[in-house]
Amino acid sequence: MVGKTTFGVLAAAVGLVVLAFGAVGCDSDGSKAGDEDRIDVVVTTTMLEDTVQQLGGEHFQVHSLVSVGGDPHVYQPQPEDARTVAESDAVIKNGLMLEGWMESLIRNAGGERPVIVGGEAIDEEKLISVEGATDPHVWFDVGMWRQVTDTVAEGMKEVADDSEVVEEIEQRHAAYDEMLAGLDQWVQDRMESVPDDHRVLITSHDAFNYFGQAYGIDVEAVQGLSTEQEASQRDVANIVDLVEETNAPAVFTETSVNPGLIEQVARETGAEREGPLFSDSVGPAGSGADTYVGMVQANVEMITEALGGDYEKFDDGFASADADGDGA
Numbered sequence: 071m072v073g074k075t076t077f078g079v080l081a082a083a084v085g086l087v088v089l090a091f092g093a094v095g096c097d098s099d100g101s102k103a104g105d106e107d108r109i110d111v112v113v114t115t116t117m118l119e120d121t122v123q124q125l126g127g128e129h130f131q132v133h134s135l136v137s138v139g140g141d142p143h144v145y146q147p148q149p150e151d152a153r154t155v156a157e158s159d160a161v162i163k164n165g166l167m168l169e170g171w172m173e174s175l176i177r178n179a180g181g182e183r184p185v186i187v188g189g190e191a192i193d194e195e196k197l198i199s200v201e202g203a204t205d206p207h208v209w210f211d212v213g214m215w216r217q218v219t220d221t222v223a224e225g226m227k228e229v230a231d232d233s234e235v236v237e238e239i240e241q242r243h244a245a246y247d248e249m250l251a252g253l254d255q256w257v258q259d260r261m262e263s264v265p266d267d268h269r270v271l272i273t274s275h276d277a278f279n280y281f282g283q284a285y286g287i288d289v290e291a292v293q294g295l296s297t298e299q300e301a302s303q304r305d306v307a308n309i310v311d312l313v314e315e316t317n318a319p320a321v322f323t324e325t326s327v328n329p330g331l332i333e334q335v336a337r338e339t340g341a342e343r344e345g346p347l348f349s350d351s352v353g354p355a356g357s358g359a360d361t362y363v364g365m366v367q368a369n370v371e372m373i374t375e376a377l378g379g380d381y382e383k384f385d386d387g388f389a390s391a392d393a394d395g396d397g398a
């Protein structure tokens with residue numbers, strides 16, 4: 071009898087502890103309890119924000135300076151950003167000249183903290199250069215993003231400096247990397263299903279060069295690598311000519327870029343206006359594209375269907391798992 075009672079009390083206590091952790095885990099802004107134990111990381115993009123969440127779980131508190139739907143090329147740091155960086159344990163950025171604004175922000179924040187640069191992992195000969203500038207959009211080659219994720223994981227382990235946390239990062243990283251490998255193959259298969267005469271992706275700005283390189287599709291954009299550069303009417307006319315030459319069935323708007331020029335191209339050519347593709351940010355919460363993996367899937371679904379390919383859903387291996395514990 072005594073044993074049974076003890077077990078009952080223990081079970082109740084364990085239940086309470088689980089509930090308490092659950093509450094912290096569900097609250098993205100973080101409640102006061104447990105916050106002081108968490109490692110504060112500041113990132114520059116929502117793709118990196120998701121990466122830290124996937125790898126770090128509840129041990130990390132991550133803050134993305136550029137919010138969902140924002141444009142990391144032209145972000146203007148807010149006065150509070152310097153304090154956010156100053157209070158952080160580490161900064162993780164994409165690099166490859168995506169976030170030119172980050173240098174002065176780190177300087178203004180003062181102090182010392184590791185700065186992990188995800189893009190440093192990529193072999194230089196694989197990097198694409200457009201008119202002398204390095205293309206920073208490495209997240210659209212899932213194979214490259216796996217390398218970025220490796221670098222982020224290594225950096226997070228160093229910052230964590232706690233064997234239990236390090237072990238958890240390693241476990242999460244191994245499972246996540248396996249999913250990314252599956253995703254990479256899935257994108258390859260879906261893009262191979264697009265007929266040869268439709269293999270052209272025409273978008274607002276030059277965000278999809280790595281996607282084109284990895285998955286064998288021609289990529290053309292009205293605007294250059296950065297959204298900072300303004301497109302001229304001559305750029306638009308060139309794209310109109312290209313759509314007519316290639317018989318491209320569709321042109322794509324992007325979430326982070328004004329759709330005006332692509333809409334003009336669609337009007338002048340009769341090509342379908344598709345999208346918006348998620349280019350430099352994941353999608354809003356609940357959109358299904360609110361993670362890196364979801365963002366890639368959403369883009370590939372739009373591209374495959376608009377260009378006459380054969381779309382099949384990605385099986386991430388977690389379809390039946392109820393990660394949120396919400397019964398969904």
Ligand SMILES: [Zn+2]
Nearest residue numbers: 277295296350
């Ligand atoms: Zn971009």
